[in-house]
Amino acid sequence: MNGPDYYIPAGALAISLAFKLPALRSNWRDPLLRSVCALLALAALVFAFAAPPTIAAVNRWTGIPNFSAPLVYCLITAFSASCLILIVNWRGGPAEDTRRVSRRWMALYGAVIVALVILFALGEAPQERLRDLDTYYANTPYVREMIVLYLMAHSLAAVVMTYLCLRWSLQVRGWLRCGLVIIVIGYLFNLSYDCTKIIAVVARWFDTDWDFLSTYLAPPLASVGALVSAIGFVVPLVFQRVSDSWRNWTTYRQLGPLWHELQGAAPQGTSLVRIAWWSPAELRITQRESDIHDGFLHLGPYFDQGFHSGAYHQALAEGAGPETARAVADAAMVAAALHARTADPEGRVIGNAQEQQPPSGHGPRDLVRISQALRHSSVVEAARRRAAVRSGSGPNE
Incomplete structure (x- = not known):
C-alpha cells in the first residue's frame, strides 16, 4: 500500500x-x-x-x-x-x-x-x-x-x-x-x-x-x-x-387532510399561528396537532354521537379492527359536523348545544388514522352524504 x-x-x-x-x-x-x-x-x-x-x-x-x-x-x-x-x-x-x-x-x-x-x-x-x-x-x-x-x-x-x-x-x-x-x-x-x-x-x-x-x-x-x-x-x-x-415528515403530510378540513371550522377572524418554512418537522407536527384540536373544540357543538356509533358498527361489519373502526367513526363524526357547521352560519346551534364528546384520538398516530379515514373511507363518504341531506333542511333537524 x-x-x-x-x-x-x-x-x-x-x-x-x-x-x-x-x-x-x-x-x-x-x-x-x-x-x-x-x-x-x-x-x-x-x-x-x-x-x-x-x-x-x-x-x-x-x-x-x-x-x-x-x-x-x-x-x-x-x-x-x-x-x-x-x-x-x-x-x-x-x-x-x-x-x-x-x-x-x-x-x-x-x-x-x-x-x-x-x-x-x-x-x-x-x-x-x-x-x-x-x-x-x-x-x-x-x-x-x-x-x-x-x-x-x-x-x-x-x-x-x-x-x-x-x-x-x-x-x-x-x-x-x-x-x-x-x-x-x-x-x-x-x-x-x-x-x-x-x-x-x-x-x-x-x-x-x-x-x-x-x-x-x-x-x-x-x-x-x-x-x-x-x-x-x-x-x-x-x-x-x-x-x-x-417518519416525522410523513406524519406531517398524513395529518394534512384532517388539518385542511378543520381550517374551515375556525371562527371568522381566527388566524393560525405561522411558523418559518425551515422549522423542523417535530415543531410542524406539534402545530398541526394543536390546530386540529382547536378545530375539534370549535366543532364540538355539532358532533353527533349517532354518526359516530353508526359509522363504528358499519366499519366493524366491513371487517375493520377496533382501532381502525374508532378512527373511521371519529372521521365520520367530524365530516358530519363540518356539514352541520357550514349549514349554520349564524351559530344558532352553538348557543343551544350541550357539550359533546370530541373524537377519541389525541396522539399523532390516532389523528393520522382519522385523517386517512377522512380521505379514503367509504363509511365516511356515506356519512358525508347523510349529513349533507340532513343539513339541507337545517342543522340538527
Missing part, C-alpha cells in the same frame, strides 16, 4: 469528523457524541501516520530512527480503546456503570500506551524500517515485547468488540442491527490483520521468513477493517436520524 491508500481514507474520516464537530460544540456533554468524534479523529490519525511517507517524515523530523513505530502503535491502541468506549456509551445503561466501564478501558489502554513508549525507549532499533518493522525487529529485546503488546491489545479489543456487537445485534432491529453487523464484519478484518501479523512475527522467532504476511497482506486487511468498522458506527447514527426525519 502506498501513501494515497492511507491518505484517502484518512481524508474521508476527517470529513466525517468535520460534519460532527458543530454538533459536538453545541452538545459537548453528550458522551456518545464525544466517543464518536474521538473514534473518527483517531481512525483518521492512524491512517495518516501509518502511511510510509508520513513514517519517513516523522522519523526525519524527530531525528530518531523508527520513532513512528511507537507513535503509530499508540494511535492504534488509543483507537482500540475508543471503539470499546463508544460501544459502552452506545449501548447505554445506568450512567454511573457506563462511566465506570469507560474509565476501566481508558486506564487499561492508557497503561498499554505508556508501556509501549517505555519498551521502545529501552530497545534498540537503529535501522529505519518503513514497512516491515514488526518482523525485522521481531527478535530484538524490548522492541519485540512492544510489538507483541500492541498486537495483543489490538486483538483483545477486536475480540471483545466482535463478541459485544454480535450479541447486541441479536437483541435489536433496524439500522442499529445493520450497523452492528457491519462493525462485526469490520472487526473480523481486524482479527485477520492481527492473525497475519502474529503469524509472521512468531515465524521469525523460529527462523522462518513469512514476512509477506505482515508486509503485504496485513495492511490492506487493517485498512478495510478500520473503514468498515467506522462505517458501522456511523450508519445507525446517520440513517436513524434520516429515518426519524422521514
Whole structure:
C-alpha cells in the first residue's frame, strides 16, 4: 500500500469528523457524541501516520530512527480503546456503570500506551524500517515485547468488540442491527490483520521468513477493517436520524387532510399561528396537532354521537379492527359536523348545544388514522352524504 491508500481514507474520516464537530460544540456533554468524534479523529490519525511517507517524515523530523513505530502503535491502541468506549456509551445503561466501564478501558489502554513508549525507549532499533518493522525487529529485546503488546491489545479489543456487537445485534432491529453487523464484519478484518501479523512475527522467532504476511497482506486487511468498522458506527447514527426525519415528515403530510378540513371550522377572524418554512418537522407536527384540536373544540357543538356509533358498527361489519373502526367513526363524526357547521352560519346551534364528546384520538398516530379515514373511507363518504341531506333542511333537524 502506498501513501494515497492511507491518505484517502484518512481524508474521508476527517470529513466525517468535520460534519460532527458543530454538533459536538453545541452538545459537548453528550458522551456518545464525544466517543464518536474521538473514534473518527483517531481512525483518521492512524491512517495518516501509518502511511510510509508520513513514517519517513516523522522519523526525519524527530531525528530518531523508527520513532513512528511507537507513535503509530499508540494511535492504534488509543483507537482500540475508543471503539470499546463508544460501544459502552452506545449501548447505554445506568450512567454511573457506563462511566465506570469507560474509565476501566481508558486506564487499561492508557497503561498499554505508556508501556509501549517505555519498551521502545529501552530497545534498540537503529535501522529505519518503513514497512516491515514488526518482523525485522521481531527478535530484538524490548522492541519485540512492544510489538507483541500492541498486537495483543489490538486483538483483545477486536475480540471483545466482535463478541459485544454480535450479541447486541441479536437483541435489536433496524439500522442499529445493520450497523452492528457491519462493525462485526469490520472487526473480523481486524482479527485477520492481527492473525497475519502474529503469524509472521512468531515465524521469525523460529527462523522462518513469512514476512509477506505482515508486509503485504496485513495492511490492506487493517485498512478495510478500520473503514468498515467506522462505517458501522456511523450508519445507525446517520440513517436513524434520516429515518426519524422521514417518519416525522410523513406524519406531517398524513395529518394534512384532517388539518385542511378543520381550517374551515375556525371562527371568522381566527388566524393560525405561522411558523418559518425551515422549522423542523417535530415543531410542524406539534402545530398541526394543536390546530386540529382547536378545530375539534370549535366543532364540538355539532358532533353527533349517532354518526359516530353508526359509522363504528358499519366499519366493524366491513371487517375493520377496533382501532381502525374508532378512527373511521371519529372521521365520520367530524365530516358530519363540518356539514352541520357550514349549514349554520349564524351559530344558532352553538348557543343551544350541550357539550359533546370530541373524537377519541389525541396522539399523532390516532389523528393520522382519522385523517386517512377522512380521505379514503367509504363509511365516511356515506356519512358525508347523510349529513349533507340532513343539513339541507337545517342543522340538527
